[in-house]
Amino acid sequence: MKIFTIAAILVWASLAGQGLADAPPITFTVQPTEPDENGPLIYAVMGAESGNEPATGRFWAAVKFTNTLGVDLRLNKIRLSFLTGFIPIVRDFPRDKTVIPNATLTDGLIDEGTSGGIDEIVVLNLPAPFAVVVSLYFDTYTDPVSVQRALTPYVPAVPGGRYFFHADEGDLGPGEYFSDSHAHGTDKDTGLGNQHLGADWKVYRLLGGGESSTVRSGGTSSVNADHLGWGIPIRALSDGVVLRTSLGWVNNPTAGTRAFQKLAEDTGEAIQDVKVTRLGPKDSAKPKLADPSRAATLTRLPGGNFQISVWDMANGGRQLTRLGSSLPAESADLVTDIEIDELAEDPQDARITRVVTTFRLTNGNLRAVVWSISSDGQTVGRLGQEDWALGDFSEMSLMKMSATRFATAVRDAAGNLRVAVWEVVGDNPYKRIDDSAGGATSVNITALTGTRLVASMRASDGLLKVIVWDYSARAGPIYTLTRKGEQTGGAISRVVAAKTKHKNEDDVNVVSCVTAARTSPGGLLQVTRWLPAANGQSIAAESQVNGPAILDSALAMCRAAGDNVTTASLLTAGGVFKINLWGTPDFTETPPETTFQFSAQNQDVAVNRISIDEPTSAQFFAATRTPGGNLKIMIWDYANGGGNAVYVLHGNCRVLYAHLQDGSVDANVIKAGAIVGAGQVLGRMGNSGASGAPHTHIHSDRLASVYDIDQMIADEASEDHLPTIGPRPLPFSNARAMRLSEIQPGGETSGLNSFATLNGHGMYDVALGIRPRINTRYVAHSLGNVAPNGLKDSLQTLPPFGGPWPAVGTALTSSPSGTRLYIRGGNYPVNQLFTTPMTIRRYDFYEADGTVTIQR
Numbered sequence: 001m002k003i004f005t006i007a008a009i010l011v012w013a014s015l016a017g018q019g020l021a022d023a024p025p026i027t028f029t030v031q032p033t034e035p036d037e038n039g040p041l042i043y044a045v046m047g048a049e050s051g052n053e054p055a056t057g058r059f060w061a062a063v064k065f066t067n068t069l070g071v072d073l074r075l076n077k078i079r080l081s082f083l084t085g086f087i088p089i090v091r092d093f094p095r096d097k098t099v100i101p102n103a104t105l106t107d108g109l110i111d112e113g114t115s116g117g118i119d120e121i122v123v124l125n126l127p128a129p130f131a132v133v134v135s136l137y138f139d140t141y142t143d144p145v146s147v148q149r150a151l152t153p154y155v156p157a158v159p160g161g162r163y164f165f166h167a168d169e170g171d172l173g174p175g176e177y178f179s180d181s182h183a184h185g186t187d188k189d190t191g192l193g194n195q196h197l198g199a200d201w202k203v204y205r206l207l208g209g210g211e212s213s214t215v216r217s218g219g220t221s222s223v224n225a226d227h228l229g230w231g232i233p234i235r236a237l238s239d240g241v242v243l244r245t246s247l248g249w250v251n252n253p254t255a256g257t258r259a260f261q262k263l264a265e266d267t268g269e270a271i272q273d274v275k276v277t278r279l280g281p282k283d284s285a286k287p288k289l290a291d292p293s294r295a296a297t298l299t300r301l302p303g304g305n306f307q308i309s310v311w312d313m314a315n316g317g318r319q320l321t322r323l324g325s326s327l328p329a330e331s332a333d334l335v336t337d338i339e340i341d342e343l344a345e346d347p348q349d350a351r352i353t354r355v356v357t358t359f360r361l362t363n364g365n366l367r368a369v370v371w372s373i374s375s376d377g378q379t380v381g382r383l384g385q386e387d388w389a390l391g392d393f394s395e396m397s398l399m400k401m402s403a404t405r406f407a408t409a410v411r412d413a414a415g416n417l418r419v420a421v422w423e424v425v426g427d428n429p430y431k432r433i434d435d436s437a438g439g440a441t442s443v444n445i446t447a448l449t450g451t452r453l454v455a456s457m458r459a460s461d462g463l464l465k466v467i468v469w470d471y472s473a474r475a476g477p478i479y480t481l482t483r484k485g486e487q488t489g490g491a492i493s494r495v496v497a498a499k500t501k502h503k504n505e506d507d508v509n510v511v512s513c514v515t516a517a518r519t520s521p522g523g524l525l526q527v528t529r530w531l532p533a534a535n536g537q538s539i540a541a542e543s544q545v546n547g548p549a550i551l552d553s554a555l556a557m558c559r560a561a562g563d564n565v566t567t568a569s570l571l572t573a574g575g576v577f578k579i580n581l582w583g584t585p586d587f588t589e590t591p592p593e594t595t596f597q598f599s600a601q602n603q604d605v606a607v608n609r610i611s612i613d614e615p616t617s618a619q620f621f622a623a624t625r626t627p628g629g630n631l632k633i634m635i636w637d638y639a640n641g642g643g644n645a646v647y648v649l650h651g652n653c654r655v656l657y658a659h660l661q662d663g664s665v666d667a668n669v670i671k672a673g674a675i676v677g678a679g680q681v682l683g684r685m686g687n688s689g690a691s692g693a694p695h696t697h698i699h700s701d702r703l704a705s706v707y708d709i710d711q712m713i714a715d716e717a718s719e720d721h722l723p724t725i726g727p728r729p730l731p732f733s734n735a736r737a738m739r740l741s742e743i744q745p746g747g748e749t750s751g752l753n754s755f756a757t758l759n760g761h762g763m764y765d766v767a768l769g770i771r772p773r774i775n776t777r778y779v780a781h782s783l784g785n786v787a788p789n790g791l792k793d794s795l796q797t798l799p800p801f802g803g804p805w806p807a808v809g810t811a812l813t814s815s816p817s818g819t820r821l822y823i824r825g826g827n828y829p830v831n832q833l834f835t836t837p838m839t840i841r842r843y844d845f846y847e848a849d850g851t852v853t854i855q856r
Contacts, residue, residue: 023143024073040150041132043124044729047761047768050738051754055761057124057153063136064106067099074098077137078107079144080122082129082151089129091122128153154729155760156238157651162733162760163237164678165772166201166657166698171232175206175747177769179740181214181695197727198656198699203229203685204769210741212769214693222254227694229685231664234657234696236682237730240650241709242674243716248318249643251662251686255693258639260579262604263619264313264320268631273300276623277340278615279310279352279373294323294377295613295621296340298357299631304334306359310377317619317635323377333367335359339398341406343370343424354383356398356406356422356429364392366410368422368429384428388420395443401471402450409445409455412436417443417457421471421481432479437467444497446513452536454513456497464489464517464528466497468536484536489528492517496557500529500565512542514582516557516567518550525550525569527582547580558613558620566620568612575606577624581638607632642697643689646682647716652706653728654716658697661686672713700728731762732770740769747771779811779823808832 043057059080067073075097082089099105132151135144155161167178180199204212205228219226252259279294293313300306309325329335337360344354352373359367366388372381392413400406404424412418420434439460446454451471459465468484495517501509512531519526525547532539547567554570568579609625618638626632642658644665649655660683668674669682676682687694701724706712716722735758736748744752748771758770809832811821821840 023141023145024069024138040152042154043128043151045126045153045731045761047732047737047758047763048756049766049768050742051756053756055126055756057126057128059122059124059132059151062106063134064104065099065136066104067101070101072098072100074139075105075107075136076139077144079133079135079137081133081135082122082124083131083133083148084129088133154731156653156728156731158238158240159678160733163650163730164235165732165735165758165770166235166237166696167232167772168235168679169772172203172771173205173228175745176228177204177206177212177740177743177771178202179204179212179767179769180763197729198697199730199763200695200697201229201685202227202693202695203232204740206743206745208745212740221693222256224251224253224255224687224694227255227687229696230687230694231661232685233681234660234683234685236648236650236676236678236680237655237698238650238678240648240655240676242646242669242672242676243649243654243713243722244647244672245665245670246642246645246689247665247670249639249662249688251688252639252691255687258581258690258692260581260620260636260638262634263317263637264635266320266322266633267626268322268633269299270302270629271299271625271631272302272304272629273338273609274298274611274623274625274631275338275340276611276613276621277342277355278613278621279342279355293615293619294352295615296355296373296380297611297623297631297633298338298340300335300338301328302629304336304362305329306333306335306338306357308340308355308357308371308380310373310380311621311633312377313615313619313621313635317616317637320633320635324374324379326371326380326382333359334362335367336362337396339396339408341398341400343400343406344403356400356424358396358398358408360393360396361387364413365389366393366396366408368406368408368431370424370427370429372427384424384426386422386429386431388431390418393418395440397443397445399445399447399453401447401453405450407445407447407453407471409443409457411440411443415439415441415460417455417467419445419453419455419469419481421453421479423473432473433471433481435469435481435483437483440465442492442494444495444515446497446499448499448511448513448532452532454497454530454532454539456495456513456515458492458495458517459488462491462520464492464495464515466513466515466530466539468532468539470536485533485538487530487539487541489515489517489541490526491520492526493520493523494518494555496555496567498557498565513539514557514565516555516565516569518555519546523549525555525567525580527565527567545582548578551575554608554610556610556612566612566614568610568620568622570607570610575608575627577604577607577610577622577634579612579620579622579636604634639689639691641689643691644683644686645689648676648682649703649706649709649712650700653700653702654722654724655698655700655730657682659686659688659691659695660684662688672717673709698730700730702726702728729762731760732758733760734758735770735772737763737768737770740767743769779806779808779821 043059046056046058048055075095077095078093080091097105128151130151131148133146133148135146137144156163178201181202202214204214206212214228215221215226216228224230250259250261275298277296279296295311297309298306306329307325310323312321312323339358341356342352343356355371357369361367367385369385370383372383390412393410395411397409406422408420410418417437417440418434420431422429422431440457442458444456448454453469455467457465465486465488467486470482470484472480495515497513497515499511500514501511512529515528517526528541528544530539531542550569556568558566565582606627607624608627612620612622614620618640620636622634622636624632642656644660644662645656645658646665646669647654647656664684664686666681666683669676685694685696704723704725712722736755737758738755744750748755821838
């Protein structure tokens with residue numbers, strides 16, 4: 001478990017001078033760190049793993065320098081020398097990194113977090129050394145260049161300098177403990193990482209023999225409500241101010257799957273058919289989720305003409321606006337089939353400014369048209385066009401190969417597959433070359449690269465066939481389209497395809513073709529990933545999985561911005577729209593992970609034409625035709641980010657509480673600027689957003705500065721959010737803990753257990769079982785009673801500290817002072833007079849709204 005460490009970024013601003021010397025001429029500056037700028041570096045205090053062991057500290061650093069010497073510099077070692085007043089404690093970290101002139105190197109001394117990995121986190125015995133010397137060793141230089149900094153423990157800038165644990169012991173049953181199921185690591189090269197020092201918190205129950213489970217006795221791991229933590233209140237670590245909330249995300253339907261959520265929709269004019277393409281930037285320059293993104297629809301109107309419309313997605317996809325449209329085509333352009341794809345983009349604003357469309361004209365020929373889109377999306381204008389005199393054809397597929405190249409596939413009048421590659425010169429498209437294959441009744445083209453494409457089709461024998469072509473444009477007007485390898489699949493009635501990417505067994509990115517077909521017989525959705533050989537001479541099916549039953553005439557697929565593939569289909573029952581996201585195998589895993597379906601809770605009303613694309617990562621733009629014949633646009637999000645979440649300013653840090661239950665965020669903390677107190681309920685543990693099971697993710701980022709709270713809230717709501725200078729630990733207080741795997745039944749009162757106190761301590765390297773130490777009283781009418789509905793395990797035979805006691809009066813007189821009384825469900829035929837204010841809660845059951853009812 002890699003949880004609480006802190007980055008001290010040592011920045012070498014420049015290297016001055018030339019030639020060799022005893023040590024390279026390096027000057028040091030220190031990036032601002034706690035507790036003040038250019039002050040001591042920080043280590044994090046980690047909780048003892050039992051009462052018989054001491055607490056420790058953890059330290060790591062990231063070094064950065066720029067080579068301005070004019071010659072290569074090779075870093076061969078980083079040394080940390082910790083000064084104790086006696087013999088220094090020295091840790092060496094071998095390196096073999098060459099930095100060319102004018103290049104910058106950032107090197108993080110971190111734990112890679114993998115079994116057998118290089119652990120570069122330094123464990124410090126307490127009291128810790130008072131200073132550390134960081135030294136860099138370079139080839140050809142006899143001496144290192146070094147810098148010394150004082151060391152100090154990290155203390156949060158909050159009242160008392162400590163965080164309360166984010167939950168209440170009274171919300172746990174006997175033998176249950178909080179622990180982190182996943183600690184978020186760092187980037188090996190930079191020393192920083194997304195959500196570094198954060199953890200995913202769950203509730204565990206002891207099974208004995210060092211084993212534990214997050215699922216209630218008799219429960220099922222795939223059922224959200226069977227997880228012990230489901231619905232447990234999540235509380236503020238300290239006093240603070242709400243900076244931002246993320247609300248309105250549905251719960252993922254089951255543990256292990258994620259929900260597609262419809263964010264927005266719009267219904268338009270009457271249409272006959274619709275196709276869609278994203279108009280977002282390149283994958284390497286995606287906007288943030290909150291940024292506007294765009295898509296374009298190509299609709300075939302009832303009269304046989306067509307129209308292009310530009311749509312803007314804003315507010316994280318929850319706002320949908322039609323910006324502009326082309327004029328409806330004149331009568332000479334009456335069409336029967338349509339396709340559209342992105343083509344080129346403006347490097348200045350990273351927006352697609354040209355698209356290409358293909359039409360099947362009423363005379364049976366194919367027409368390719370290039371269109372321009374104004375930067376504001378208001379104007380769509382026709383540029384150049386070219387007709388392919390096929391005479392007649394019955395199917396059509398289109399896909400971009402590069403900014404000025406696209407490919408088409410059709411089923412010609414003779415019933416054969418015809419593949420063509422087109423080049424755009426200036427504003428005009430030109431068909432450069434085409435090739436043909438055997439008979440086909442369903443055709444699709446997938447461009448894997450700018451020079452390779454794969455055609456998928458239902459061959460004349462009814463089987464799925466995929467064929468690889470390579471394209472080349474030589475000097476002069478010579479173009480070649482070479483048919484390479486091919487492979488046959490099972491019997492199908494229809495096929496669509498898209499490209500995706502993944503890492504192979506050598507950890508190299510490769511692109512592949514994924515087909516979605518309707519099996520025949522059976523009518524099931526079948527997703528297959530096909531990987532061409534490097535030379536294209538063969539193509540093999542590497543994975544396959546079946547999905548739900550679908551209609552033959554309604555199947556769509558889109559390329560993914562990430563490593564996944566999306567299919568949209570119509571369920572056979574009632575023609576209901578359904579969207580699925582499929583993962584592709586990860587060959588970096590051992591054994592390789594197979595293709596799998598991510599999603600479930602994702603269907604909508606009946607439609608009868610569909611097209612889908614992915615404008616931004618994990619957000620999908622679906623264009624459909626309703627049974628009434630009208631255009632319907634939907635934006636779907638694949639359980640992205642932290643789901644229902646609260647961002648709170650605690651001192652000088654922004655703390656994220658993520659994946660909360662749908663509708664559970666407390667009304668008092670929904671609005672930015674709300675004041676929260678330590679221990680105040682923020683929401684309930686759930687399974688929303690990018691979450692695989694019920695849990696709560698928490699991590700802390702140190703803000704670059706703290707200023708007027710209203711301005712901070714405004715900045716946090718902006719595109720870039722508040723700037724941060726790195727993650728910070730979460731040292732807890734008011735809790736007891738020891739290794740989860742070593743806790744024996746009986747809790748703290750068992751002589752077999754030795755709990756340590758967390759008092760400004762964090763977790764690292766080991767899963768601790770944590771009971772927040774609050775003076776809480778437990779009452780159960782019968783120590784031998786069985787939990788109602790099996791929601792909790794049976795009580796222990798001996799009450800742990802604080803209960804459970806068989807009667808309210810006994811608990812009040814026998815337990816330490818406190819203001820919380822937790823009563824197990826049952827009948828208590830006694831009257832009890834409370835002389836002091838007392839919070840009373842039934843601790844083994846909650847209503848859907850979080851309330852409880854205590855009855856006689």
